Amino acid sequence: MSSITASQKEASNFIEFVNNSPSPFHAVEEARLRLSAAGYKELKERESWDSVLELNGKYYFTRNKSTIVAFAIGGKYKKGNGVSIVGAHTDSPCLKLKPISKKEKVGYLQVGVETYGGGLWNTWFDRDLSVAGRVMVATDDGKLINKLVRIRQPILRIPTLAIHLDREIDAGFKFNKETHLSPLIATITKDLLLTKAEKSEKNENTADPSISKHQPVLMKTLAKELDVNAEQIRDFELCLYDTHPSTIGGVYNEFIFSARLDNLVMSYTALAALIQSTTDPNSLSNEHNIRMIALFDNEEVGSTTAQGANSSLLETTIRRLVFSNIGGNIQETTSCAIFEETVHKSFLISADMAHAVHPNYSERYEANHQPEMHKGVVIKVNANQRYATTAATSILLREVAKKRNIPLQEFVVRADTPCGSTIGPMISAKLGIRTIDVGNPQLSMHSIREIAGTDDVEHAIHLFKTYFEEFHEIDQRVIVD
Template sequence: MPSPSSAAEHIQDLGAYVSASPSSFHAAHEAARRLETAGFARLDELDPWEGMAGKYFMIRDGALIAWVVPEGAGPVTGFNILGAHTDSPSFKLKPKPTIGSQGWLQAGVEIYGGPLLNSWLDRELQLAGRLVMLDGTQHLTATGPMLRFAQLAIHLDRAVNDGLTLDKQRHMNPVWGLGSPGDVDLLAVLAQHASGGQGVKAAEIGGYDVVMADTQPPAVFGARGEFFASGRLDNLSATHAGLAALIAHASRTASSSAPIAVLAAFDHEEIGSNSRSGACGPVLEDVLVRISDGLGATVSQRRQALAASFCISADAGHAVHPNYAERHDPANQPVLNGGPLLKINANQRYATDANGAAFWARLCARAEVPYQEFVSNNVMPCGSTIGPLTATRLGIRTVDVGVPLLSMHSARELCGVEDPHRLAKVTELFFRTVA
């Protein structure tokens, strides 16, 4: 798959990636498909890894790590890592999910992360994720448009426009059909849609990780086509940028002194990253250690390699909102299509420091890409990213960046058409640049 060469091509390809990735498991699967098309080899964690020079990737649950080892790499060669995540705020299917009343079939869901609840109302939604069978085999499933959080009509709540209050237990149970819960099983529907519609036997499902996703296609719009609306831009915009950059980087002949380029797309960032496939878990360290082992590194040399390494933590950030400008820092107000964000926080909620900021500035200058600084209003504490987690866990120098958004954590977020492509351009340069 050729790397998108323009912002217009990149944004269309981002839309295709998002559409193919309604869950973290689908995002990892689609990334793997694209990597295999580009000549990357998939490695299994249960197998020995030998002869590390080349292009590889591995998948652990909803996370994917991909890397390119240049021919001249040795035991102390550093890693240049683009860190992102595959999950987004959503709703996750509960046990005994088939519920309902008053002749309606509903789904029992649990809130995943911090979705903007009202943005999910009155949309055509789908269920997507993985089914794990009793024999241990796994199958992806995606239903297509099937569910809806139906809002109460204004005639039955005359004060709704004065303030909408949604009870997470009572009001956030989507409808998906008509009938009695005793007559229909939602898992049977998921089973029918598994493996691209080939289906599996519902009685043989032993477990499932299934979330909801919006089904409205991504769209370019605006007076001059400057806006891009889509679900899951936080953080598939960065995962896709890293993927496109790594594939483009792999198509070039790297110098013998080039670092080992790594894309680390973690799962579970939206709920704290505390999992075997999250940034707090061992997945990245496991891969880096095995790459170093394959290059013949001693423990001391591996430490040298990590000291020479650098991580760009790429996660979506906030553009200034024209209707709520007072919620933003008065001096730092990023705009859409103004370039990727350099995210800064005095309390290390972002991992950026002066060294990282200077390195990012050099990269952007060389790539001829503008960038913007983001810092929170002091009375509006920011969230965090995988950046501080990676820096703390591995001691790798880290800087936090991202594409500016409006409507973050909405079912449908908004970015500028130019910014995702710019992030990919800087990332491709980063992959071949010694920090």
């Protein structure tokens, strides 16, 4: 067997990232840890940045613990210069626990879940599932704090109905999302047997009301994982996830088999590119722009949340940077349009996964636009502006790719097929910022297990890193106004 290639190494690094990120909260924490290790300093949105920001400085902040923004300020940055941004999202379609999830039926304990986003929910049946997310915990000193939790044991499962009881299933697997997607967590018989003594000693009337809304065995499991008492758990946001780890597969080790490729591949590659582009101590010394990544939550449900891309988050962040006293240099300006000047010198790569051509359904793809794995990042175009790509924005990215011979592909949907959308059009419309939509090709999008190519992780990192390093110079010579 030959030694590991550069692309396989980057793919393996991604595997580690996605295996550590079973929820958006975990993905943001994983990004935060990597940024911190790379010398990025944490900021708080509720605090002033004026005395903190420096030329050549590297910073990040989080919102809701599920969105993270990181940026590096060029050594030659001045007010009115642009911001080079890669935007992606941290969330994926999943099942989430309901506010009251306790259910019992015909001898089983179950948990109530609701669907988040547009998942291929049939793929969630007969999988080894567990829960991950954040929990609000009451401390002994009266505070309520946020804690990440992940139960690694497969404690949940959604069983299919035996074919003997549904002879029509081969004609189409149909199910009701309210009644047929409730996972099993235990049998009532076993639960009574193992908790009888504990329940007899416990005064249920003194317990916090939140405990009675969920299966006691679930609350006990969460409390044990967090090393707290169940009564200290006041609320939570929990996603179900497949406990089977992501892996590299295929006879040539060319595939990534994983959950949440959409969109943690693009979140990871944006993160890795920013870090790699700022690793050298002198990497920012000749940079005129601010390099930025923005990894938003809630894209799968429309982005219209405080931590979503359709919020004011990106706008207020750029405003704060424009009007901050970076490096103690006030850089006074009499222009009231300095923010608008900055926006129109800025550029956004909206990075969200793309559709690779499917060998068993190739007729579903436009004949001249069939992206393949290992052949590069895909530029996504839609005449009805479901993607924000224009000729003026695609030419800029093509010039970036040409700098280092990075492959690119193109994708449009068939004229008789609806087109999905991304964070690109909403941010572009809200800010008036030049935007292009791109993504790595994948199969099985929105399944509980998706497929991507190992080489394309490296392709995306290389493209985004080159973009951060070369965009300002390219933007000076590509005249599209």
